[in-house]
Amino acid sequence: xxxxxxxxxxxxxxxxxxxxxxxxxxxxxxxxxxxxxxxxxxxxxxxxxxxxxxxxxxxxxxxxxxxxxxxxxxxxxxxxxxxxxxxxxxxxxxxxxxxxxxxxxxxxxxxxxxxxxxxxxxxxxxxxxxxxxxxxxxxxxxxxxxxxxxxxxxxxxxxxxxxxxxxxxxxxxxxxxxxxxxxxxxxxxxxxxxxxxxxxxxxxxxxxxxxxxxxxxxxxxxxxxxxxxxxxxxxxxxxxxxxxxxxxxxxxxxxxxxxxxxxxxxxxxxxxxxxxxxxxxxxxxxx
Amino acid sequence: xxxxxxxxxxxxxxxxxxxxxxxxxxxxxxxxxxxxxxxxxxxxxxxxxxxxxxxxxxxxxxxxxxxxxxxxxxxxxxxxxxxxxxxxxxxxxxxxxxxxxxxxxxxxxxxxxxxxxxxxxxxxxxxxxxxxxxxxxxxxxxxxxxxxxxxxxxxxxxxxxxxxxxxxxxxxxxxxxxxxxxxxxxxxxxxxxxxxxxxxxxxxxxxxxxxxxxxxxxxxxxxxxxxxxxxxxxxxxxxxxxxxxxxxxx
Amino acid sequence: xxxxxxxxxxxxxxxxxxxxxxxxxxxxxxxxxxxxxxxxxxxxxxxxxxxxxxxxxxxxxxxxxxxxxxxxxxxxxxxxxxxxxxxxxxxxxxxxxxxxxxxxxxxxxxxxxxxxxxxxxxxxxxxxxxxxxxxxxxxxxxxxxxxxxxxxxxxxxxxxxxxxxxxxxxxxxxxxxxxxxxxxxxxxxxxxxxxxxxxxxxxxxxxxxxxxxxxxxxxxxxxxxxxxxxxxxxxxxxxxxxxxxxxxxxxxxxxxxxxxxxxxxxxxxxxxxxxxxxxxxxxxxxxxxxxxxxxxxxxxxxxxxxxxxxxxxxxxxxxxxxxxxxxxxxxx
Numbered sequence: 001x002x003x004x005x006x007x008x009x010x011x012x013x014x015x016x017x018x019x020x021x022x023x024x025x026x027x028x029x030x031x032x033x034x035x036x037x038x039x040x041x042x043x044x045x046x047x048x049x050x051x052x053x054x055x056x057x058x059x060x061x062x063x064x065x066x067x068x069x070x071x072x073x074x075x076x077x078x079x080x081x082x083x084x085x086x087x088x089x090x091x092x093x094x095x096x097x098x099x100x101x102x103x104x105x106x107x108x109x110x111x112x113x114x115x116x117x118x119x120x121x122x123x124x125x126x127x128x129x130x131x132x133x134x135x136x137x138x139x140x141x142x143x144x145x146x147x148x149x150x151x152x153x154x155x156x157x158x159x160x161x162x163x164x165x166x167x168x169x170x171x172x173x174x175x176x177x178x179x180x181x182x183x184x185x186x187x188x189x190x191x192x193x194x195x196x197x198x199x200x201x202x203x204x205x206x207x208x209x210x211x212x213x214x215x216x217x218x219x220x221x222x223x224x225x226x227x228x229x230x231x232x233x234x235x236x237x238x239x240x241x242x243x244x245x246x247x248x249x250x251x252x253x254x255x256x257x258x259x260x261x262x263x264x265x266x267x268x269x270x271x272x273x274x275x276x277x278x279x280x281x282x283x284x285x286x287x
Numbered sequence: 288x289x290x291x292x293x294x295x296x297x298x299x300x301x302x303x304x305x306x307x308x309x310x311x312x313x314x315x316x317x318x319x320x321x322x323x324x325x326x327x328x329x330x331x332x333x334x335x336x337x338x339x340x341x342x343x344x345x346x347x348x349x350x351x352x353x354x355x356x357x358x359x360x361x362x363x364x365x366x367x368x369x370x371x372x373x374x375x376x377x378x379x380x381x382x383x384x385x386x387x388x389x390x391x392x393x394x395x396x397x398x399x400x401x402x403x404x405x406x407x408x409x410x411x412x413x414x415x416x417x418x419x420x421x422x423x424x425x426x427x428x429x430x431x432x433x434x435x436x437x438x439x440x441x442x443x444x445x446x447x448x449x450x451x452x453x454x455x456x457x458x459x460x461x462x463x464x465x466x467x468x469x470x471x472x473x474x475x476x477x478x479x480x481x482x483x484x485x486x487x488x489x490x491x492x493x494x495x496x497x498x499x500x501x502x503x504x505x506x507x508x509x510x511x512x513x514x515x516x517x518x519x520x521x522x523x524x525x526x527x528x529x530x531x532x533x534x535x536x537x
Numbered sequence: 538x539x540x541x542x543x544x545x546x547x548x549x550x551x552x553x554x555x556x557x558x559x560x561x562x563x564x565x566x567x568x569x570x571x572x573x574x575x576x577x578x579x580x581x582x583x584x585x586x587x588x589x590x591x592x593x594x595x596x597x598x599x600x601x602x603x604x605x606x607x608x609x610x611x612x613x614x615x616x617x618x619x620x621x622x623x624x625x626x627x628x629x630x631x632x633x634x635x636x637x638x639x640x641x642x643x644x645x646x647x648x649x650x651x652x653x654x655x656x657x658x659x660x661x662x663x664x665x666x667x668x669x670x671x672x673x674x675x676x677x678x679x680x681x682x683x684x685x686x687x688x689x690x691x692x693x694x695x696x697x698x699x700x701x702x703x704x705x706x707x708x709x710x711x712x713x714x715x716x717x718x719x720x721x722x723x724x725x726x727x728x729x730x731x732x733x734x735x736x737x738x739x740x741x742x743x744x745x746x747x748x749x750x751x752x753x754x755x756x757x758x759x760x761x762x763x764x765x766x767x768x769x770x771x772x773x774x775x776x777x778x779x780x781x782x783x784x785x786x787x788x789x790x791x792x793x794x795x796x797x798x799x800x801x802x803x804x805x806x807x808x809x810x811x812x813x814x815x816x817x818x819x820x821x822x823x824x825x826x827x828x829x830x831x832x833x834x835x836x837x838x839x840x841x842x843x844x845x846x847x848x849x850x851x852x853x854x855x856x857x858x859x860x861x862x863x864x865x866x867x868x869x
Contacts (some may be wrong), residue, residue, distance in 0.1 A: 031660075091837065092655055092656060094837050096602060097602070097786060097787070098830070098834070101783065101787055101829055104783050104784075105827055105829075108822045108823045108826050111822075112819070112820065218667070218779050222663070229660075260675050264671050267667045267668045268668070270660060274660070274661045274664075275653075340734065361738075361739075361741055361743065362742075364738060370738060371738075372738070378728050378732070378735065379731045380727055380730065380731055381724065381727050381731070386728070388721075389728045389736065389741065390739040390740055393739060393741055395740050439735075442738075442739055443738070443739075445739070446738075446739055446740050
C-alpha cells in the first residue's frame with residue numbers, strides 16, 4: 001500500500017518532468033539537455049525567493065515563492081532559446097552541446113552561490129500522515145492534486161487555445177504548420193517556457209523533501225529521457241504513463257532489492273530500450 | 288544466357304500500404320533491362336530490396352544462383368550487385384577523388400582477380416568518360432546537382448559490379464549529358480556489365496534497354512521489348528497515356 | 538634515403554605545422570623554465586589534449602556525439618588504480634592493461650550502439666557513463682565511493698619527468714591519430730559521416746569501421762586516464778562524471794572537430810586559460826564554463842574550422858596541413 005502511494009507520487013512528479021521534455025523535443029526538435037537544469041533552478045529559485053525575499057514563515061509566502069520560481073525559470077528558458085539556440089536550431093549537435101554546456105555552467109554558479117552541500121526549503125504542508133500503517137510525509141501527497149490539476153490544464157491549453165493548437169500543430173508536422181501560417185518560432189519560444197516551467201514546478205515541489213544540490217540536474221535529465229523513449233518521444237500520454245511506470249519501477253527496486261540501485265533503473269531502461277527496441281530508431285533508408 | 292539476377296514472389300508492405308505485390312524479376316547476364324512505372328509504384332522499393340536495404344515480407348532474391356536475402360548491403364555489393372541513389376548526397380566533406388576511392392577499399396576491389404567475370408573498370412577512365420576528370424581535387428560540397436549524380440554513378444562503377452542498378456540516372460541531365468551517360472552504359476554493357484535501370488526519361492531509356500518491366504501499384508503489369516511495351520494497351524492506360532507519341536525509337 | 542623513409546618524410550610534410558609548433562613548444566618549455574607550478578599546469582593541459590584528440594577520432598569523424606567519454610577515462614583510471622593498489626601491479630603494467638580494457642569496452646559499446654543515431658546514440662553513451670559513475674558509489678568497498686582510491690603509485694620520481702612521460706604519450710597519440718585519420722580509415726569514416734547508406738553501397742562494412750574508431754577512441758582515452766590517475770596518485774568519481782565528459786566535448790569542439798589538431802589546441806590552450814583564471818579563484822570555474830559557452834556560440838564548428846581560417850591559404854596550411862588524396866595509387 002505504501003508502495004502504491006509513494007510510487008504514485010513519484011510518477012506524478014516524473015510526469016511533470018517528462019511532459020515538458022517531450023514537448024520541447026517534438027515541437028522544437030530540441031533535445032534539451034538543460035531540462036534537468038530547469039528542474040534544479042525550480043528548487044533553487046524557490047529557496048531564493050522564500051528565504052531571501054520574503055523571510056517569513058507563512059505558507060502563503062511559500063506558495064508565492066514557488067509560483068515566482070516557476071515563472072522566472074520559464075522566462076529564463078525563453079531567453080535561452082531566444083539568444084542561444086534559435087540561431088542554430090537545425091543542428092542537433094549544437095543544441096545538445098550548448099544545452100549541456102549551459103547545464104554545467106548553471107551547476108557551477110549554484111555551487112558557487114550556495115555551496116556543494118545544498119540548501120533546504122520548508123514544506124508546503126508540515127507533518128506526516130499515517131496511511132495503513134506507513135508514515136507518509138504530507139507534502140508528498142500535495143504533489144498529487146497539483147499534478148492532477150496541471151496536466152489536464154495543459155491538455156486544455158494544447159487543445160483549446162489558439163497558441164496551444166499552434167504548438168500542437170508544430171509538434172506534429174513542423175513544415176506543415178509553417179505552411180499553414182503558424183508562427184513556428186513563437187510556438188517554439190512559448191513551448192520552451194512552458195516546458196521549463198513544468199520542470200521547475202517539479203523541482204520546486206520536490207525541494208522541501210529532497211536535497212537541493214548543484215548536481216541535481218543530471219539524473220532528472222536522464223530520467224526524463226528514459227521516460228520519453230519508453231513512452232514514445234512524440235506522445236504526451238505515452239510519457240505520462242511511462243512516468244508512472246518508471247516511478248513504480250524505482251520504488252519497487254528500492255523496497256525489494258536495494259535502495260542504492262534506484263538511480264540505476266532509469267539508466268538501465270535507457271540502455272535496454274535503445275539497444276533492443278527494434279522500431280524506428282534503426283533507420284532503413286526511406287523509399 | 289545465364290540468369291544473373293532473379294527475384295521471385297517479392298512482396299513488401301509498409302504499415303497498411305502494399306508497396307510490392309508478388310513481383311518476379313529476371314535479368315540475364317549481359318542484359319540491359321529497364322523498369323518503368325508511375326511515381327510511388329514501388330520501383331525504388333524494389334531496388335532497396337534487391338540491394339539489401341530492406342527485407343521483403345516474402346519472396347526471394349538470387350544473385351547468380353546464390354540467395355542474397357538477409358545479407359547486408361555491403362556484402363551484396365561485394366558479391367557484385369551495386370546500386371545508385373535517386374536522392375543523391377554522396378560523400379560531402381571530401382574531395383571527388385577521395386569519394387571515388389572509397390569503393391576501392393571494399394573487400395571486392397581488394398581481392399578482385401583477373402579471372403573474375405566482372406568487366407574491368409578504370410576509375411580515371413570512368414571519371415573522364417563521365418566528365419569529372421577535371422574536378423578530381425574539387426570538394427564534393429562544391430559540385431552541382433548534375434555533377435553529384437555523375438559522381439554517384441562513378442562511385443558505383445568503382446565497385447567493379449557485375450550488375451549495376453541505376454535509379455533514375457538521367458534525372459536532371461540535359462539530352463546531351465544523358466546521351467553521354469547512355470553511351471557509357473552501353474560501352475560498359477558491351478564489356479560485360481549487366482544493367483537494370485529505373486527511369487522516367489522514356490526516350491533515352493527505350494533506346495538503351497533490351498527489355499522493359501512495367502510496375503504499377505506494386506505489381507508487374509507487363510514485361511517485353513521496348514517496342515512492344517509502348518504499344519501495350521495496359522501500359523498506355525496505366526502510365527504512358529498521352530506520352531506514347533514522344534517515344535520515338537529512332 | 539630509402540623509399541620508406543622518404544615516404545614518411547613526405548607524409549610528415551603534409552601534417553599541420555601548427556601541430557609541430559605546439560608539441561615542440563610544450564616539449565621545450567619545461568626544460569628551460571624552472572617553474573614546477575607551470576609544469577604541473579602543462580601536465581594537466583597535456584592530459585586534456587589527449588582526451589580531446591581521442592574523443593575527436595570518433596565524434597569528429599562520424600558526427601555521432603559521444604557524451605559519455607568519462608566512461609573510458611575514469612574506467613581506466615579506476616582499473617589501473619585498483620590493479621595497482623589491490624594487486625600491486627606497477628603502473629607500467631596496470632596502465633596498459635587498463636587502457637586495453639577501455640579499448641575493449643569501446644568495441645563493446647561501439648557494437649551495441651551501432652544502429653543508434655543522433656540523440657539516441659548520445660544519450661546511450663551518457664547512460665553508459667552514468668551507470669559506471671553510479672557503480673563507483675554502489676561498489677564503494679572497492680572503489681572507495683566518494684573518496685575514490687588514494688595512494689596510487691606515481692608515474693616517475695618527479696613532476697618534470699611525469700610531464701615528459703605524458704608529453705611523449707600525447708605526441709604518440711597525436712601522430713597515430715593523425716595518421717589514422719588520413720588513412721583509408723579516416724576516409725571511410727568521413728564517408729560514413731556523410732551518408733552511411735552510400736558507404737554501404739560502396740561495399741564498405743561500415744559497422745566494422747565505426748566500432749574500430751570507437752575502440753581506438755577508448756584505448757587512447759584509457760591511456761590518458763591511466764596516466765592521469767597515477768600522475769595525481771588518486772582516482773575518484775570526478776573522473777567518471779558527466780562534467781568531465783562535457784568538458785572534453787567542449788574542448789574538442791571549440792578547437793575544431795574532425796581535425797585532430799583542433800582538439801589538440803583546444804585541450805592545451807583552454808586548460809591553460811583555466812589555470813590563468815586562478816587569479817579569480819572563487820569565480821574561476823564559473824567564468825571558465827561561461828567562456829566556453831561563449832566560444833561555442835561564436836564558433837560552433839570550432840576555431841580550426843572557422844571560415845576565416847579555412848579560406849586563408851596561409852592559415853589553412855598552418856593549421857590543417859596539406860590536402861592529401863587517397864586514391865588507389867597512393868596506397869591509402
